[in-house]
Amino acid sequence: MTDFTTWLQNPGLTHYLMVSGLLFSLGVFAVLTRRNAIMVLMGIELILNAANINFIAFSRYSSGTLDGQLIAVFVIILAAAEAAIALAIVLNIFQNFNTVNVDEINRLKD
């Protein structure tokens, strides 16, 4: 138990990993359960953020180089591109189906 309290009092690599693991799980939960396509996108953003925390935490505590931060920049770039494309697709779906609930969109063609 004293082990655990000393662990709590000294934030280090594992603390960031725990935060990112929980953030990842929350993101996966959003992707799995929400019906609205935009909520699914928000879940994906949470997942990408969790991955980025991992990259930067390892870059700081484990490797000591900037490689993790460089990869995190690319993750952010791809997240931006993904959000733009996904939103465009969602808007197009809304025009065609008049809904963005992922469980009601089950036709490829009208």
Next chain:
Amino acid sequence: MDLFTIIFYFFALVTLVSAAIVVFSKNIVHSAFSLLFSFFGVAGLYVLLTADFLAITQLLVYVGGILVLLIFGVMLTNRVISVDIKTGTIQTLPAVLLVAALAGTLVGTFWSTDWKLLDMVQEPISTAPKLGEQFLTNYLLPFEIASVVLLVALIGSAMIARREKTLN
């Protein structure tokens, strides 16, 4: 308990609580706005990890770009005025079980693994010049490809979202 510890727990709490609100809130607008605080919390964690450039990038790209885009999406795809903007959930029970197992596995692995740690954590330095140098030397090819990806995404999303010209 020193200041660093307190700030770390503050940002970690902000991130996780806001993320929980994002995931569990029934109102999609509440979700979108608590995503803002979640991104802020992550930016704070980046600052604590001495990634100053990335913290600013996080604020600019996520809060300034992606979040605004998501809120646009919410506003354009939900009949805000007529019908309520609540959203339902599906497959809740299997998802709860799966995610609990996933979170347990992740936390357990992170806890029990003997991570390779540096003996001495480096002093905080300004990372922006070093990142720029790396982008133009070792990471030049991915950097150029990323610019092409952004251009393709720009043109592609404009093409997809464009309204079809209707005859008559």
